Structure formats: structure tokens, C-alpha cells
Amino acid sequence: MQRFEGPLQDLWSMDRDSPIHRLTWDWWWWLVMLEPEKVKGGKQLMVLWSSKDTRNIDVNFQPWESEGRANVGKQGSVLSGMVASWWWDGEKMWEPIRLQSCRMAVIDGTKELWKNCDNSAAGAIIPLLKDDLSMGLDSKSEKFWLNLKSSEQSGGPSFKIEMTPWHQAVSTLRTAGSEYGGGLGYEINRLHGAKAKALVNGIESEGTAYLQRVRVQAPAVPWYWGMLHFSDGSYLDWFLPHVSLSMTRKSDRPWPMRHIGHISVSQGGIWHDRKRERSETFNRCSVTLIPSKNTEGDEGHSPQAPLPIFEVALENGRTSIKLRAKAKARAHFRFDQPTRAGMISHLTYNEYPLELEKIIIEDEKGRRTLSQWEWVMGNGEHSWGLLH
Numbered sequence: 001m002q003r004f005e006g007p008l009q010d011l012w013s014m015d016r017d018s019p020i021h022r023l024t025w026d027w028w029w030w031l032v033m034l035e036p037e038k039v040k041g042g043k044q045l046m047v048l049w050s051s052k053d054t055r056n057i058d059v060n061f062q063p064w065e066s067e068g069r070a071n072v073g074k075q076g077s078v079l080s081g082m083v084a085s086w087w088w089d090g091e092k093m094w095e096p097i098r099l100q101s102c103r104m105a106v107i108d109g110t111k112e113l114w115k116n117c118d119n120s121a122a123g124a125i126i127p128l129l130k131d132d133l134s135m136g137l138d139s140k141s142e143k144f145w146l147n148l149k150s151s152e153q154s155g156g157p158s159f160k161i162e163m164t165p166w167h168q169a170v171s172t173l174r175t176a177g178s179e180y181g182g183g184l185g186y187e188i189n190r191l192h193g194a195k196a197k198a199l200v201n202g203i204e205s206e207g208t209a210y211l212q213r214v215r216v217q218a219p220a221v222p223w224y225w226g227m228l229h230f231s232d233g234s235y236l237d238w239f240l241p242h243v244s245l246s247m248t249r250k251s252d253r254p255w256p257m258r259h260i261g262h263i264s265v266s267q268g269g270i271w272h273d274r275k276r277e278r279s280e281t282f283n284r285c286s287v288t289l290i291p292s293k294n295t296e297g298d299e300g301h302s303p304q305a306p307l308p309i310f311e312v313a314l315e316n317g318r319t320s321i322k323l324r325a326k327a328k329a330r331a332h333f334r335f336d337q338p339t340r341a342g343m344i345s346h347l348t349y350n351e352y353p354l355e356l357e358k359i360i361i362e363d364e365k366g367r368r369t370l371s372q373w374e375w376v377m378g379n380g381e382h383s384w385g386l387l388h
Helices: none
Strands: 024-034 043-052 056-059 062-065 071-073 076-088 093-108 123-127 135-137 144-149 158-164 174-181 184-200 203-217 223-230 235-243 268-273 278-282 284-295 306-315 320-327 331-338 344-363 366-369 376-386
Touching: 024 158, 024 184, 024 376, 043 093, 043 144, 043 376, 062 093, 076 331, 093 144, 093 331, 158 203, 184 235, 184 268, 203 223, 223 284, 223 306, 223 320, 223 344, 235 284, 235 306, 284 320, 306 344, 306 376, 320 376
Parallel strands: none
Antiparallel strands: 024 043, 024 203, 043 076, 056 062, 056 331, 071 076, 076 093, 093 123, 123 135, 135 144, 144 158, 158 184, 174 184, 184 203, 223 235, 223 376, 235 268, 268 278, 284 306, 306 320, 320 344, 331 344, 344 366, 344 376
């Protein structure tokens, strides 16, 4: 596979439903996982480019104020937003290495600013800052790039990363969404996998990457989500948005009693099975989090707090998957947004580099376990609160 495929132009389009105040949220999210042969679960870099239709919101107690809605013009779009990033080096969680308000330009390859290109699949997000914090897809749809420089305050490294196609199942952009009525709903574009080559402070490194572009036009309810890349090119994910007492939480500290029990809003998962040469979806999914012996490091927000173990089960009538993955570290973002009647709505969004401890995959052709793969890298998410 030489080029990325799918509706790549959707990554850069801002021609979508009318925004809803306090609810509309656009973001682009790269997860890059490196050196699985050296670090179980891989070293991991997350970079987020985000814009929200609200007058102001606090992110990890850092105020962000909007400069107005997106300006969509003939030469592209300009957004008021924020760039956020963390880095897990296999031993220490650097969180955040960048958390900066800025204006961002979103352009596709048909614009005059993009020289010698008429490919609408090409595009870029360019924060209008002194440092290069951009990401984009080249004019031939052959390579994504991602550039990031850590803030001086964080002391983290700099990154220059190129992503190239892996194989068709994972390197074809896929779109999904749902409408709830009244303009509410969501749309998500996902690139399930790519190969990655990185320079981390000038030192070469290799691994894999995952991309998603999301527009949400609804209150953000709690969710469990996770994904895994396997050494043979297989890919697995799960998603379980839910309602529970954790929606009432206003703290970002982990492990409150209100996490016990939940009612799923929906259940789902995807399995791109490289060995069977097929892709499967799941509509039955369960996720349980239990405390592990691993704890947050001294550099974390809650030092010595237990990190979770994800126990996940997926079933579709032909294939069943059961896995156990432990968090190696925790990164989190705390959102506090003013809402009606002077109230503050809250969301804590946690991201965990994962080490897969156990997996059992059973289908009509047999049973597979963790020993089938040289390495597995992945990430899990858990959120609470209700942002509205």
C-alpha cells in the first residue's frame, strides 16, 4: 500500500452542521507508539489540536477564552483553540509537555496556500505560533507528518514524525457517526493504523500511530475506550459510553466509589484480523476497571494512586475476545466549563499507556493467545463527569 485511502478530505473540512453553543467540540488526535521491542506497550506520544464552541473553559486549571467561532474562507479555516500533548518515555509520564492556547489554520490541498497541489485529501493543521506544532498529509497522500516542540517549562523533548501506510484495513480512513435529533450527534474519522518513524530529540525511533478527527455536538458523557496494535498488523478497539454516578463527579482524583456500576449507552468494537484476513465488528462489549499494583509516579497528579487494569470482553456470535491490560502510567485533562445559571460542568479525561497481560481470541478456526505476537502496544481511556 503506497498511499492512504478513504475520504481523507473529511479530515480538513469545516463544512459541517451549525455549531451548538457549549456543546460543539472539534478535535484532531494523534497517538504515536514507539520502540515496542524495548518497552512493553511502547513509549507513547499524544498530541491534540482542539477547539470548543464556548466562551471560556478551564483546562487543567489553565483558562482558555474563545476568540470567536471558526472563520471559514476560500483559503481555509482559522480556529480558536488549544494544542495539548503528553509523553510517556517508558519510565516517566511527562504531562503536559505542551498546553497552549492559540489560533490554528486548517487548510486542504486545493487552496492557493498549498503550492503545486490540487489534491483535496492533502491538508494540514497549523497552529499560528513561533514553534512548529503542525501536522498534515502530503500532496500525494503518501505521508503524514507531525512536528512538536515541548514547552521550556516541561523540559520534554522535541519530535519530528512521519507516518506511512501499514496495510489497507488499518490505513484506510473510516467514518462513523450518529444523529440524535435537534442537531445533536457526533461524527468521527479514524485512521486505525500507520507505520511511524520518529526523531525524538534527534534520535531515531520506529513504531506505529493512530489518528482520529472528531466533531461532537452533544453533552460529553463518561466512556471507556481503548485500542491495541499487534506486531502482525492486526488492530483491536472497544468503546463503551455509559451513564453512572460518576457523571456527578467534580474532582480529577482517581478511584471514587461512584465508579462502581454503569449502564451502557452503546457498545462496540472493531477487530482487523491480519491472520484471518478479515475485519469484524462487535455489538456486545463489557469493560471492568480494577486497581492494580502499579501506581502513579511522583511526577503524577495523584502520586501513589493505583493505576487501573482493564478487563475487556467482546462478542459477536462468531468471535469472542477477552483481554486483560494494565496501565503503565496516567495522563489526564480536567475540563471545567461555565454553563447555565452560573453552574460549572466538569469532565476528567484519563489516558493510559497499556501493557497487555493476557488475551484469548476464539473463533471458528481455533484459539489464539498472547504468545502469537511479538509485541502489542495500546492505550486505554476512562472519563467521568458531564460536560455540557
